[in-house]
Amino acid sequence: MYRFTDYYRNEVTLSFDNHPFSRNPKHVWIICCYRNKWLLTKHKERGIEFPGGKVEKNETAQEAAVREVMEETGGTVKSIRYIAQYIVAGKGGKITKNVYFATIDKLMPQDTYYETEGPVQISSIPMNVKRNMQYSFIMKDDVLKYCLTFIRTDKTGDGE
Template identity: 45%
Template sequence: MFEFNDVKGNQVFLSFKQASFSIEARHVLVICRFQEKWLLTNHSVRGLEFPGGKVEDQENINETAFREVYEETGGIVQSLTFIGEYFIEDVDLGPFVKAIFFAHIDKLDVKADYMETGGPVLISDDILAKLPNPEFSFIMQDEVVLRALAKVKELGLI
């Protein structure tokens, strides 16, 4: 278990095991690869980030990951792997848990609407070399993404 503060000062606990916390994950963050590139989305308020969002009614966490990737990037998930989850003591929103997945994307559909985002953004080089960077969302700026990417590499997914 890793413990740190995010860029907003919230306490974060990161685990690479399922069901590590007393509350279940109701949000997702999906680290995506498409044709040997990182697939991100350009959130209209936060900037560049991996797709993600909240679980909707009657939806499980895996379905949420598939839906959020498609809504925000047009990406069709070929394979989805659980990486970990993190608990955030958010001072504004209250505590919540977000599941982290890794997805290989089969294809990108062109869509008229990408919800609250500007659609897909492909980055071909080392994403970590670009951080910190004001073009990227605060979500990309803390240890969650850094450690999750290291776990993805450790698992041989890329």
């Protein structure tokens, strides 16, 4: 288990255990790979980030993850797996979020990408992502760092 503060100095607790904080989290974040590149989206206000969002009524967190990838990037998920869960304790309360790793089968153009400007592909995450104003605050805390390390070293799945 890891504890640190996020971009806004909120307390974050991250675990790679199986749903340690909630069986039914209300938020998801999906680290995506498409054709050996990272697949992100450009949020209209926050900047470049991996897709994610809220779990809707009568939807599982994994179903929400698949939907969010499609809505924000046009990506069709080939495989997806849960890798972590974290809690952000902010001024407005606690948010629990599942993190998934997904490989994308294909990108399909969308009429709308909702609150984003659509897909962004990059070969590697910049070393200076924490100081790069093009990237969302969501990319600037240690959740990304620890999750990328987990994906690269995990031998049970399809980590890149």
